[in-house]
Amino acid sequence: MIVPELNKPANQACQYADDGCTMYEHRPPTCKDWDCLWIKGEFRERDRPDKIGFVPWMMPAELMRDWKHHVVAFREIKEGATVLAAAEKIIKKFNKVGISVIVIRKETGRAFYPAKGFAPTMRASFQKEGMEYKERSGAFFVDVEFCKKAWPADYADESNLKELIQIT
Numbered sequence: 001m002i003v004p005e006l007n008k009p010a011n012q013a014c015q016y017a018d019d020g021c022t023m024y025e026h027r028p029p030t031c032k033d034w035d036c037l038w039i040k041g042e043f044r045e046r047d048r049p050d051k052i053g054f055v056p057w058m059m060p061a062e063l064m065r066d067w068k069h070h071v072v073a074f075r076e077i078k079e080g081a082t083v084l085a086a087a088e089k090i091i092k093k094f095n096k097v098g099i100s101v102i103v104i105r106k107e108t109g110r111a112f113y114p115a116k117g118f119a120p121t122m123r124a125s126f127q128k129e130g131m132e133y134k135e136r137s138g139a140f141f142v143d144v145e146f147c148k149k150a151w152p153a154d155y156a157d158e159s160n161l162k163e164l165i166q167i168t
């Protein structure tokens with residue numbers, strides 16, 4: 001996860017992580033508000049993020065207003081982890097109960113798996129935003145070069161993270 005208060009980019013270990021959080025009582029708001037679905041018990045023990053290779057969270061409703069339904073995001077911490085059978089099963093399970101899934105991959109961009117009946121909503125939203133995407137097997141894929149422009153904070157490092165978080 002990105003922690004702007006600590007200037008911690010995505011895909012980088014936190015300096016306060018050491019078999020737990022060494023500043024748990026004083027952790028910043030981003031960490032306090034973090035909505036990890038594994039911690040909330042939405043996944044099996046064996047699907048813990050460090051084992052399954054991605055971190056899942058519920059997208060805040062205010063960011064998903066146009067889509068008018070629940071959306072979860074998975075950030076891969078092991079590249080390609082979400083294309084494995086175990087992850088595909090989880091994505092399908094969410095989609096079946098009306099929840100769409102966004103997968104954030106550092107090397108290959110984003111993939112969007114719409115919940116049943118929501119592909120037209122997603123397509124319309126992408127088109128409205130001028131997003132370049134490809135459709136394949138009912139999912140939408142946005143390549144990494146476009147993602148770097150659309151969501152630069154995902155690719156930021158310590159030198160520009162704070163600046164980018166303010167503008168995204």
Ligand code: SF4
Nearest residue numbers: 014016017021027031
């Ligand atoms: S909860 Fe603690 S260890 Fe985790 S990102 Fe926040 S400050 Fe770092």
